[in-house]
Amino acid sequence: MNLPPRRHGFLLGFLLGLLPWLLLGATNGPGRGSPESLFQLGNREVAAGNYTNGLASYSGVATAPRTSAALEYNRGVAWSRLGEEGRALAHWRMAERLDPRNPLVATALRRPGGGGSMPNEEGDLLRGTDRLTLDEWGILALIPTWCWGSLLFLRRWKPAAAVALRGYTLGLGVISLVALGVLGVAVSRRSLGPDALTSNPQTPVRISPLDEARTAFELPAGTPLKTRSFREGWYLVADPRNERSGWVRAQHLTRLPLR
Amino acid sequence: MVTPDPNPTLAPVRGFLRGIALLALFLGTLGLRAWAEPAFHAELAPDTVGAGDSAMLRLVFTDLGDVEAPTLPAVTNATIRYQGASQQISIVNFSRSTSLIHQYQVQTQNPGLVQIPALSVEAGGQTYTSAPLTLRVGQGFDISRIGFLRLVAPRPEVYVGETFPVEIRFHYRETPARQAPPSLKLDGFIKGQQTVENLPPETITNLLYSVVRWNIALTAVKAGDLSLGPAEFQTLYVFQTQRRSRGMNSLFEPLFGGGEQRQLTFQSEPLALKVLNPPTAGRPPQFAGAVGQFQLDVTASPTNVAAGDPVTIRVDITGRGNFDALRLPDLPGGSGFQLYPGTNSFTPNDPLGLSGKKTFEAVIIPESPGVHSLKWPVLAYWDPSTRAYRSDADHPLSIHVRPGAQSQAQPVGTLPGPAEPRTPPDSVSPKLELPLIADLGPLLEPSPSSVTQPWFWWVLTFPLWAYALASWVPTWKRQWRENRRPTAREEAERRLAKEAHSMREAAGSGRATDFLLHLNKTLQSRIELSMGGVAGSLTTEEINQRLALAGLGPEEGLRVRALLDRIAEARFSPDSSTEEISKLLAETEEVLRILERLSRRA
Numbered sequence: 001m002n003l004p005p006r007r008h009g010f011l012l013g014f015l016l017g018l019l020p021w022l023l024l025g026a027t028n029g030p031g032r033g034s035p036e037s038l039f040q041l042g043n044r045e046v047a048a049g050n051y052t053n054g055l056a057s058y059s060g061v062a063t064a065p066r067t068s069a070a071l072e073y074n075r076g077v078a079w080s081r082l083g084e085e086g087r088a089l090a091h092w093r094m095a096e097r098l099d100p101r102n103p104l105v106a107t108a109l110r111r112p113g114g115g116g117s118m119p120n121e122e123g124d125l126l127r128g129t130d131r132l133t134l135d136e137w138g139i140l141a142l143i144p145t146w147c148w149g150s151l152l153f154l155r156r157w158k159p160a161a162a163v164a165l166r167g168y169t170l171g172l173g174v175i176s177l178v179a180l181g182v183l184g185v186a187v188s189r190r191s192l193g194p195d196a197l198t199s200n201p202q203t204p205v206r207i208s209p210l211d212e213a214r215t216a217f218e219l220p221a222g223t224p225l226k227t228r229s230f231r232e233g234w235y236l237v238a239d240p241r242n243e244r245s246g247w248v249r250a251q252h253l254t255r256l257p258l259r
Numbered sequence: 260m261v262t263p264d265p266n267p268t269l270a271p272v273r274g275f276l277r278g279i280a281l282l283a284l285f286l287g288t289l290g291l292r293a294w295a296e297p298a299f300h301a302e303l304a305p306d307t308v309g310a311g312d313s314a315m316l317r318l319v320f321t322d323l324g325d326v327e328a329p330t331l332p333a334v335t336n337a338t339i340r341y342q343g344a345s346q347q348i349s350i351v352n353f354s355r356s357t358s359l360i361h362q363y364q365v366q367t368q369n370p371g372l373v374q375i376p377a378l379s380v381e382a383g384g385q386t387y388t389s390a391p392l393t394l395r396v397g398q399g400f401d402i403s404r405i406g407f408l409r410l411v412a413p414r415p416e417v418y419v420g421e422t423f424p425v426e427i428r429f430h431y432r433e434t435p436a437r438q439a440p441p442s443l444k445l446d447g448f449i450k451g452q453q454t455v456e457n458l459p460p461e462t463i464t465n466l467l468y469s470v471v472r473w474n475i476a477l478t479a480v481k482a483g484d485l486s487l488g489p490a491e492f493q494t495l496y497v498f499q500t501q502r503r504s505r506g507m508n509s510l511f512e513p514l515f516g517g518g519e520q521r522q523l524t525f526q527s528e529p530l531a532l533k534v535l536n537p538p539t540a541g542r543p544p545q546f547a548g549a550v551g552q553f554q555l556d557v558t559a560s561p562t563n564v565a566a567g568d569p570v571t572i573r574v575d576i577t578g579r580g581n582f583d584a585l586r587l588p589d590l591p592g593g594s595g596f597q598l599y600p601g602t603n604s605f606t607p608n609d610p611l612g613l614s615g616k617k618t619f620e621a622v623i624i625p626e627s628p629g630v631h632s633l634k635w636p637v638l639a640y641w642d643p644s645t646r647a648y649r650s651d652a653d654h655p656l657s658i659h660v661r662p663g664a665q666s667q668a669q670p671v672g673t674l675p676g677p678a679e680p681r682t683p684p685d686s687v688s689p690k691l692e693l694p695l696i697a698d699l700g701p702l703l704e705p706s707p708s709s710v711t712q713p714w715f716w717w718v719l720t721f722p723l724w725a726y727a728l729a730s731w732v733p734t735w736k737r738q739w740r741e742n743r744r745p746t747a748r749e750e751a752e753r754r755l756a757k758e759a760h761s762m763r764e765a766a767g768s769g770r771a772t773d774f775l776l777h778l779n780k781t782l783q784s785r786i787e788l789s790m791g792g793v794a795g796s797l798t799t800e801e802i803n804q805r806l807a808l809a810g811l812g813p814e815e816g817l818r819v820r821a822l823l824d825r826i827a828e829a830r831f832s833p834d835s836s837t838e839e840i841s842k843l844l845a846e847t848e849e850v851l852r853i854l855e856r857l858s859r860r861a
Contacts, residue, residue, distance in 0.1 A: 039699040046695060066704050070696040077693045098703060108693050134708035142719050149722015156729060180719075187710060257705040 035061045039071060042078075051078045069099030076108060086221020090197040090254040093224075097259050100131055129186035133259050137186045141179035148172040194224035194240055196253045203253075205246035209234035216246040225253070297322040299387035301378055303365070307395040310370045311402065314394055315342075316363040321356050323382040328361040336396065337373040338366045367396045400521065405496065406431030406468065408441070408527040410488045416533045418643050420550040422451065422478045422581040424611055427490045429525065430461065430468035435494035436520075441473055442492075447485040447534060451476030454610045476611040478581055479534045488529035496521050537641040543650050549640035551580010555651040559623075559633075563659045569622045570596075570658060576638065579614040585638075587619040595631050596623040628662040748788065755784035759851070766844040771835040778847055779826050789854045799823055806857075815853045822850050 042057030058075045061067075076091035088108075095105045129137070151169045155162040201221045206213040209231050219225075225237040228245070235253055238245040298321045308314050316339065320326045331339050342362040349356055367373060373394035380387050411426040427441050443450070458470040477487075497518040537550065556575040564570055576585055582605055590598040598621060607615035625631055633656040642649050709715045717724075745753070762777035787793065790805045797805070802823065806816055825843065829835070835843070 035702060036699050040697075043695050043697065061699070061702075066702040068700040068702050070698060070700045071702075074695050077695055080693065094705070098705065099700075104694065104696060134710040138708070138710040138715060138719070145719055146722050149726050152722070152726040153729065156726070183710065191711075258707040258711050259705065 039074075043074065046074065046078045046081070049081075051082045054078045067094070067098070069095040069102055069105065072098065073102065073105050073108065080108075084201065084221060086197075086201060086223070087199055089222035090199045093197055093256055094254060096130075097133075097256050100133060126185055126189060129182060129189055132186070134183075134186055134190065135259065137179075137183045141176070141183040144172055144176040144179055148176045190258050194226050194256070195258065196225045196227050196235065196237065196255050197221075198223045198225065198248070198252060199254045200252045203248060205237070205244075205248055207246055209236075209247040213247070217244060227253075227255070297383065297385075297387075299323060299380055299382070299389060301375070301389035301392055303375065303392045303394055306393070307397060308367055309397050309400050310367055311400055313364050313366045316365050316375065316392070318361045318363070318378065318380075318389070320359045320361075320380070320382065320387075323359070323387070326359055326361075326380060326382050329378060329380050331363060331378070332376060334365075334373055334375060336368050336371055337394070338368070340364045340366070365394060367394065370396050370398050372396065402523055402525070405433050405523060406525060408490055408492050408525040410443075410490045410527040410530050412487065412530050412532060415531070416535060417479050418550050418641060419479050419482050419534060419536050420548045420581055420584055420641070421643050422476055422551070422583075422613060424613065425475050425477055425487065425530075427473040427475065427492070427527065428458075429471045429473075429492055430463065431471075432466065432468055433496065434469070435523070436497045437495040439493045441490050443475065443490045444488055444529070445477070447479060447481040447483065448477045448487065449480055451478060452611045474611055476613060478583070479532075482534050482536045485532050485534050486529045487532050488527055490527040492525040494523050494525065496523055537648070541648055543639035543648055545637050545639040545650065546641070546648065547586055547639070548584045549580065549638065550584070550643060551578055551582075551640060552642055552644065552649075553578035553580060553585075553638060553640055553651070555638050557656060559656045559658060562657065563661070564625065565661045566625055566628045569624050572619075572621045572623055572656075574619040574621070575616055576619075577616045580640070582612070582615060582617045585617055587621060590623070594633055595626050595629075596633060597626060598623050625658060625660040628660045631658045631660055632656070633658060751784055751788050755781060755788060758784055762847070763844065766840050769837050769840065771840055774840055774844070775826065775829040775835070778843070779829075781851070782822065782826065782847070785851050785854045789857050799827075809857050811853070811857060818846070819850050819853065822846055 038057050038060040042054045042061065045051070045054035045057055055075060055078050058071060058078065061071055072091045072095035076088040076095065078088075079085075079091065080088035092105055092108045095102065096109060099105060132140070148169065151165055151172060155165050155169060198219045198221050202218045203221065203223070204215040205217050205219060207216045219239070224240065225248070226240050228236040228238060230236075230250075231247075233250050234247045235250055236245065237248050237253070300319055302317050302319065304315050304317070306314070316331075318329065328341055328344060333339075340363065342364050345360050345362070347358040347360060349358070365373060365375075373396060375392040375394065377391045378389045407430055409426075409428045409430070411428060413423055413425075417423050425443075427443065429441070440453075440455075453473060453475045455471065455473045458472050460467050460469050462468070479485075497520050499518050537546075554577050556577075558573045558575075559570050560573075561570065574587060576582075587603070590596060603617060603619045605612070605615055605617045607613075609615070623633075637650055639648060639650045641647075758777050758781040762774060762781050765771075765773035765777055786797065786802060790797075790802075790809060799820075803816070803820060806819060811819070822843075
């Protein structure tokens with residue numbers, strides 16, 4: 001095939017540009033050491049009863065801060081089988097934030113010993129807002145709101161069609177306001193409720209952000225907490241059940257993303 | 260007459276020998292006196308006391324070495340207790356003696372005499388005997404005039420396991436300086452809670468007594484004719500003495516109160532109580548020793564569960580009796596449930612804890628699906644007031660058990676204890692084997708949702724804001740136009756347009772005077788707009804000067820000035836023909852355009 005010199009240069013540049021992507025793809029493919037292979041290795045270890053090895057493999061998958069609901073759930077299962085229900089609960093709560101409708105995560109959290117509900121969930125009629133992530137609620141509110149706004153503009157632009165569009169405008173208006181209200185409730189529930197869990201058994205809560213400070217009290221793993229402020233590797237936390245507060249080292253906490 | 264010394268050189272030697280002889284005589288005399296006769300005697304001090312008071316008996320062994328304290332015989336009307344020994348060394352008239360003294364306290368009881376017989380002891384191979392002693396006991400201190408102690412039980416018969424209150428009442432006419440809580444001799448009873456309270460004064464045999472009462476909860480633990488008490492109450496009284504102390508003691512009286520301190524122990528009479536076992540006849544098989552009156556309430560939650568799921572049972576027992584003996588009854592066999600005991604707590608209704616509410620919480624797990632009617636628990640108890648066994652009515656609990664997953668429900672209710680995450684015991688919650696997820700899924704960064712960002716809310720509500728602006732801005736603009744005050748330039752332009760219109764109208768109708776009048780005003784307004792100032796206030800010279808400064812060309816300037824001159828002339832000869840008006844109007848329009856261009860350039 002005879003190509004002009006300009007075309008040769010373009011092809012060469014395209015192939016050279018493609019090369020790094022091909023190499024990167026080969027590196028991140030399902031080969032040995034890839035997140036997928038480590039995840040499967042962890043699954044095999046946990047299934048064989050080697051929970052500690054399984055957890056080590058899972059830790060290799062979690063190239064911080066990226067994680068997945070399945071990974072967090074399986075880590076919780078491994079901790080649970082090791083008898084560390086508190087640590088398991090922390091991972092399951094994280095999985096719930098990432099994928100709130102995952103039936104296995106819900107089963108793990110509702111099972112006896114699974115930690116039950118968070119302090120702001122018991123008997124709460126609005127806990128249905130936890131079934132979707134905030135992004136999903138946001139899209140559900142965005143669509144009717146934009147449709148409603150468009151109809152309003154249309155009525156203004158074409159006054160002749162205002163009467164015909166009146167019912168649609170009213171209906172979409174109601175739907176938009178309800179969706180905005182539910183979105184507001186979902187955001188406030190997550191932002192006002194606990195946003196961290198203790199991840200270490202007998203986590204010391206100190207009276208000031210120093211290792212030498214006196215321990216005010218200790219919390220078992222999996223205790224939901226509300227963080228108030230952060231200072232040099234320490235979180236000021238409050239226990240929502242009894243309003244006790246103190247400082248906890250950041251590595252002793254699992255922060256739940258506001259999702 | 261002095262005999263001369265036959266050998267004066269020996270005089271010092273003779274003096275020395277005399278001194279030696281004198282010293283020997285002194286030491287010999289001392290040695291003879293130091294070896295006094297060994298002796299033993301008894302002494303009593305004082306020899307007269309009041310009833311209830313004590314005296315001190317001293318047995319003195321002189322130069323008899325270490326002699327053990329002899330055991331004294333029992334005496335009537337007094338109790339003798341050994342107090343200890345001491346040693347005393349004395350030198351009298353060069354006579355040194357060592358005495359060992361054993362002391363005894365003689366506690367008298369009633370007025371009369373206390374005879375202490377002659378005492379014989381053996382020491383050094385010899386027997387020594389003391390003289391008999393007599394202690395006179397007068398009326399002494401009458402403790403009953405201070406107060407008395409009483410022990411009161413509600414009834415003479417109680418039952419094993421029954422908890423009942425007893426009272427210790429102290430009636431007193433003088434308040435003690437100090438006191439210890441009363442003690443009660445208990446044999447066959449267990450002491451529970453105790454309270455103390457002051458009661459209103461009582462008059463007994465025409466004497467007014469203050470009263471303090473201790474209430475004590477007792478539980479009988481063995482059957483038989485038992486004696487309860489006596490109760491003892493130890494006090495310290497300080498009485499003001501009648502006579503004043505003399506000597507050094509009087510110096511310290513103000514410092515230490517100056518009264519006589521006396522330790523008084525009040526003692527009650529013991530109570531005879533008959534403790535009975537609840538009868539075996541008619542005893543329910545569930546009876547486990549509960550004595551009293553009780554009511555029972557049982558609740559379960561949830562009542563609709565899957566097989567294998569835990570159900571929390573709450574048993575509230577209220578009433579009066581021995582709550583310590585209450586135990587959660589066992590599940591009847593074949594009930595279809597497994598019982599896992601939980602916690603219990605007691606809330607007393609009175610300070611002694613005789614009445615109150617005891618709450619048991621337990622977990623039961625249904626073993627099979629179906630509707631289970633659980634008749635449990637049954638509490639049987641002995642009611643001492645009616646002397647009969649009683650069993651509470653059955654409390655059937657209807658629990659609907661679904662087949663299926665084990666993980667649908669949890670026990671609800673509040674378990675007492677620290678507010679830590681509640682985890683049912685492992686035995687209660689059989690671990691559900693959670694499966695692993697095989698698909699890793701997309702790896703996400705668990706960052707906060709976009710909803711938490713401010714820009715999202717602007718995007719979300721943009722149509723509403725835009726619509727609101729689109730609706731509001733035209734309205735606002737119209738209102739602004741309608742309501743605002745015009746500027747001076749707008750006013751001048753409006754005036755110019757009006758005058759120009761009137762000028763053209765007058766020219767069209769041939770009214771020369773009106774035409775020239777409006778022509779003048781139009782031109783003045785145009786000059787005002789183009790060069791500033793106030794219309795009509797500029798002189799011709801000023802106008803010429805400003806037009807030159809504004810860059811008006813010479814030809815255009817000539818035309819403007821010619822028009823201004825023509826207007827000035829018109830003041831004196833306003834009449835003009837129609838043709839002249841038309842020419843003047845055309846010239847005026849041209850000058851207006853020139854001035855407008857000038858205005859734009861400026």
